[in-house]
Amino acid sequence: MDKNTFDILYKDTIESLRAHRLLDALNALSGLIPESEELAVTREDYIRLLDYFKQGLPDPDRETLFLQFINKAFLLSDKAKYDFLKTQLGTCFNRLYTLRETDEFYQIAASAPYDRGTYEQVSARLKDETLAEAQKQIILSALTLSVVYLFDAYKIQLLLENVTSSVLKIRARALSGLVLGCILHYDRLSRHADLTARLQLLADVPDFCSDLLTMQLQLMRTAWTKKDESKLRDEIMPDIYRAASKMTQGKDLDFTNPDELANLDLNPAWASDEEVDNIGKKMQALADMREQGVDTFYTTFAQISKTHVFFSDIKNWFTPFSLRHSVFGDRGESLSDLSGLFEMHAAGDTEKFGMFLMIDQLSSGQLDGIKQNIRQINEQQAALQDKIHQTDAVQTIAEEIRFCMQDLYRFFSLYRYRDKDANPFASFLSMVDLPLFKPILQTKEALVLLGNYAFREQEWTLAVSLFQKLDATMQGPEILEKSGYCCQQLKEWDRAIIYYERANLMRPDSAWTLRQLSVVCVQAAQYDKALKVFKQLEMLEPENANILLRYGECLILAGESEAAFEKLFKSDYLHSDARSTKALAWCSMLAEKYEQAEKYYKKLIDKEEAQAVDYQNAAHNAWLLGLLNEALARYRACLRLRKMDFAPADFFVEDVEFLNKRGKTNDDIQQMRDALNS
Template sequence: MVVDEDLKKRAQHIKDLLLQDRLREALELIKTQMAGVSDWSVLSRYEDIESSYSFMLQYFSQGSPDEHRTEVYRQLIRRALLLNDDVLQARLQPESMLLYYQHLRSRLARTENIEGIRLSLESFVEISDTTAHERTLGLLFDLIWTNGQWSSEDSASILELIDSPLVMEDDSLLVISAVTLSLMERFDPLKCLFLCQAAENLSMAVSIRALTGLAVTLGSYKDLLPYFPEIKNRITLLLDTPGIKERMLKVQMAMLLCRETKEIDRRMREEFIPTMLRNPKLGDLMREELEREDVSPDWKEWIEKPEVKDKLMQMTELQMEGADVYMSTFSHLKNYPFFREIHNWFRVFSLDQPDVINSLGETFSKSTVAKSMLSSGMFCNSDKYSFALTFSQIPQEQRDMIMGQVDGEFQEEVQEIRSGNLPADAKENFAARQYTQDLYRFFNLFSRRHEFRNPFDDNLNLLIDNPLSPLLQTEDSEQAIAAWLLGKGYYDEAVSAYRLMESTAHPYSTDYRFYQQMGYALQRTQCYKEALEAYRRSDILQSDNNWTLRHSAQCLRILGQPVEALNLLLQAEKNSSDNLSLQIQIGDCLVDLKRYDEALTRFFKVDYLKPDYPKAWRAIGWCAFLAGRTDKSIEYYDKLLKTKPTGNDCLNAGHAYFVDGNIQHAVSLYRQSRKVLGLEQFESEFEKDRPILIEKGISEQDIPLLLDLL
């Protein structure tokens, strides 16, 4: 493996030289890299490139004019880039233990070709010999995946295969995945063009899968694409394909949703599941619920608990937005022999698959219950296989219970699918989400996943600076992506999306909410001046909007302009005098201006109107401390400390007790603060407050003594 990595690093260095137009150096290194390569076609191509470049240099040295010199040079770079990949493959092919090269050596030892496999697949229109069909699919996947550099004949024969009306759609979908995985292994312009062609396929599922393949591959090759303009031109042609931009948006949204999967997985393991299991009688309650139609009072009481209800609502919301909530459930069910075969990770779920039949039983696999699972859009294909393969290990009684639940849960959805009432838009969303989740599981759970570049480690925001960006630069797509990025807290990317919309005069940019959203994204990225400008534009489109006024005031406070901030807040107060949060915000501005008595009046009003409001207690505690009313400050900090205090709450309460002369309690609170904030942040926050402590009568010499007590 060390040799493999060394060869790959050299190939990457050669590629870098070529992209810097240092062709002579690159060719010399390619020649060194070719040591031991016996492939005549590789050696011949090197000699051809080297000879052509030598002639070019000779003509150039003689001052001979050549209007095609620049284009010829670019063609030489292009050919050298492809040769570099072929040389690397030729070096690794004989002995590398990487899975790709193991399959490559196995494939080269066989005699199958695409034409023969196509004829075999066309004979499987009605599956009778499932074992032979399985073997053929495995051969096909290997043949495509390990075919390094396509010829035009290769491309044509594989296009003929997926276009054949006699080849089952599920088999064509596996072909698209094989091409995608092959393209991830190494760049191939013909495979890129093939996926563009497949994106126009009449089959919605083939089109979605091809677009997804382009999405996970092209971004990593964008530095090469200037040397292969035919790819950009082909993508441009896609713009004229009906429905392709809408499908591209669905693929993009499915990819963006995968950003949340790790966090959802963590929350499922650390929050949702522990909350569900917190009731010791959960198992009994579930059994009771299955045995009778009426709701158990104990079960209902448990469900209504705030923490349980909140978690269930969160889970429902995640499912509604299409988030991948089943990763944690099925991640431990990928160790079956079925998943050791790489092509099975990309299979569409089928009840005719031999492993599924062996697990479920032929009769049961044809049941309505099993078909419910097949038809459901809730699970991706990979998880459906996990579900089915697990069945053989479950006792019959529990199997019946689970399938009874499954049948009930999916019955309405299945009826809708069978009736043909499911909108085409929903079908496309299902297809994009399911396939993206299948890919996510392969690149994160496959036993040899570390041998593959994980596309989900990349940004996968295709809207800006991506070869596929033109397919997403439509009014609907831009607005949908910007809104999602903003809502999920990807503020830097949201700013870029809103800037793009602004630069192209997007219709939404004439709406006051557009500049509110842009301003908020800028504010969250600490671009306060730019945020203020966006809020100003929003105010022009709709004046006296309280949300705009309040967020403008927040920026002004941070920029050290409390007077201007206060004026905006007082303007907002005219429209919403009973807004307690606004009263707190006005009070904070008054504190900045050292108008402590006025600020306390605001804070006490909030405390009176809304008792048990920690935000008001926090404001009173700090303002009273600054105003020299230490006793009142301690009173409110004591109330605050009985709730869920922050690290800064403990720090500020410690200040109050320090000034009051209660050193021991101050030390205790400072220790709590340090534990929550961490040493570095605690020391930073304490230093900011040092001048205030001295102003309140603390001797400068006492401060280091107190800190040493910590």
């Protein structure tokens, strides 16, 4: 069966089962596994149940039997998917299946859904205190990989059993797998009462609640990897790379000489150098991004993973880092002095392998130079810690969770034989709305934390959706203001008005809220409401030229030109600039005070910063005054600024109504356009 046919039949099966359309599901399954005896027996039994139903015979077990048939059909669909996946040549799962006899990792990752006996064997192995922690991590990653492909209640239970481990690396890997399993297969999971009951009990475990919130933050961060990569590539790294030329006091630097690299002279002029000050800010931004969970090594790692054969082996993506790994051969011991890199810069396993695979290509002299630099930096850090009575921080669970998710994201995004259809990161991953996790992730503290995180990243839709999950009694003025601001950025003016008005009721006379409310009211063309807001703002800040200007502009839009003059004249008196001049000119023209408008338009277009629209409006005014040559000259200046050689058909389209009201017919307008183009 080809993949397209399988996907259609499998989708029909799952959708039918979720809707409890059992007969439709069995029909679709018959296309997936036409020769299955189990399916034939299940169909016969269900038809027999339907016969009883049609006869109206009492059957107290009918509902229980129906659910058993649903579950049986789900299991048959799992088997059909497993049998299909393992035969798809060239896919990641097929590679896992092919290697299943060679290593425990592949055996678990490519296994069919477990029965009770297999579950107990793996559970006992994970509890075995003599088994190395590194191997336990590999087992948990294999379980995770398997669960991504196929729902397996027993494997999810194995992951669940390890999410409270005292070993952080084990705890983080187990949590990563559990969370992916819950998100990808929640509908199936919810049908297992014993498993959901155990998950619900974890809501009373403070560490688990904290870990789950950390995981959701990291899932959000991981979803923004491409955006972060773009920011690093376009905004931060170019400036940092350019700083290389500032690293010496004008002398030629041999970048292959470790002695020179170890003894770089700092440039005293840097302190006053604005460019280098900018570099410092970019370096700090880079550090801040890493602290926030950004995968700052992603682009570099992508190149390494494409070129090094080490990452052709699936298991290596999930293997805990060790310099004793066979990839380093007998050079592992000589590289051990470089482990200090990770005291300065915590990293996940794939990142460590990637960095050391790069370093392994260097000469002995280059390695010695790097080692010397690391020793010096570590000594400086140790001295600083002594002064402030601090010790090296132990790697935290938050860091381990970050590294686990980054490693998983890298694998599903970069592994050369990856299965795109199986990438869990192809869509946004969220646990917030899963009923099992609502008691943990829909508390006020959690939603505010998640919402603020999204808000800082300018993820407006996500931020407002999180804020609005809060009960109305928990939505203080700050949350409402931020919700309004999100909607404002999304150009959802009516929603923004609602949030800003509620915020204003809770925190009256907030100038910031009133300013934003005035903006969105104008954008929504609710001018009466906007004018009331401007009146409040004027009372708060009567000498604020910008508020008066916007007040006047709103009065113009509301058709109150005479009232607008009062505000605009005062604004221009307090602070005359191009915007106030433009508003006075436009208001004068609307009021048919063309001579007055001409004075302002001349002032406006005499400035170098005059825009195309300024020349166009000034041309309208000259035309209305009967100054045709001046009007033509201004229209042509407008076209030049727009880099046009002629007036297009729609050149006057936005101003037709305005000109019609002032006596210019449509034919007049067309003739003016022809005059411009002649």
